[in-house]
Amino acid sequence: MSLMTEQLVTITATVNGDQVTMHVPAHRTLLEALRDLMGLTGTKSCCTEGECGACTVLLNGLTACSCLVLAAEVDGAEIVTIEGLAALDLQENFVAKGAVQCGFCTPGQIVSAHALLAQNPNPSEQDIREHMSGNLCRCGSYKRIIEAIQTTAEGRRNA
Numbered sequence: 001m002s003l004m005t006e007q008l009v010t011i012t013a014t015v016n017g018d019q020v021t022m023h024v025p026a027h028r029t030l031l032e033a034l035r036d037l038m039g040l041t042g043t044k045s046c047c048t049e050g051e052c053g054a055c056t057v058l059l060n061g062l063t064a065c066s067c068l069v070l071a072a073e074v075d076g077a078e079i080v081t082i083e084g085l086a087a088l089d090l091q092e093n094f095v096a097k098g099a100v101q102c103g104f105c106t107p108g109q110i111v112s113a114h115a116l117l118a119q120n121p122n123p124s125e126q127d128i129r130e131h132m133s134g135n136l137c138r139c140g141s142y143k144r145i146i147e148a149i150q151t152t153a154e155g156r157r158n159a
């Protein structure tokens, strides 16, 4: 069905620091609005059922699966996607530690890791495992992802 023929809802939200007004079909998800209407394709679409974490964004400062949120629900919200994240050190450490294999899960992993380090600058391995449990990696890079997060945390503490 064409987006143009569907009933549209007008929302205004802050996306990566910019206030944007979107006309979104009432039943479309935030994930679809980000990717299809705004061209923010760094947020990945995979299971679309809240199971894999590939679509993770920050919604009012907390991680959220954008495939489970209706775009119409985010009127007035603050959204940060991987494109708007100031986390170069995390990205560099994911690469340096070999935590990026196919890379499909990586944006969601980095958004989740960023949220973890914002609330806990010195997470234990168990803290990391628990916080990241909603982000699946089909390439099995979990150990390297943990190392990348630990290295980033250590770097920030020593900065």
Ligand code: FES
Pocket: 044, 045, 046, 047, 048, 049, 050, 051, 052, 053, 054, 055, 056, 065, 066, 067, 068
């Ligand atoms: S695409 Fe949203 S959790 Fe998998």
Ligand code: FES
Pocket: 099, 100, 101, 102, 103, 104, 105, 106, 136, 137, 138, 139, 140, 141
């Ligand atoms: S790096 Fe391939 S799914 Fe995680």
